[in-house]
Amino acid sequence: QVQLVESGGGLVQPGGSLRLSCAASINIFSIYAMGWYRQAPGKQRELVAAITSGSTTYTDSVKGRFTISRDNAKNTVYLQMNSLKPEDTAVYFCNAVPRYRATYDYWGQGTQVTVSS
Secondary structure (H helix, E strand, O other), X not given: OOOEEEEOOEEEOOOOOEEEEEEEOOOHHHOOEEXXXXXXXXXXXXXXXXXXXXXXXXXXXXXXXXXXXXXXXXXXXXXXXXXXXXXXXXXXXXXXXXXXXOOOOEEOOOEEEEEOO
């Protein structure tokens, strides 16, 4: 069982920055992929960014603004969000896929990000 705890959400003005953190209860070096998803009111949950040992991927709407990274020593994954827009407002969830083609994954409880003036 893997526990994921997100932090770093909050209220920020358009154009501002936030850094989300996802602390895992196990050594993330052994986890195949970790990612950040978001869900806005009335919308489906969508993948924002993901990271494996060798690559990163981003949804088009955040490319050039968001950066995902992992610190294996701290068992933590980060999402640096710059140039935030009102449309980035959502609950952000951390996700862990334990191995390639795993039939199950793990989720955090989510952290609210609100971009508003």
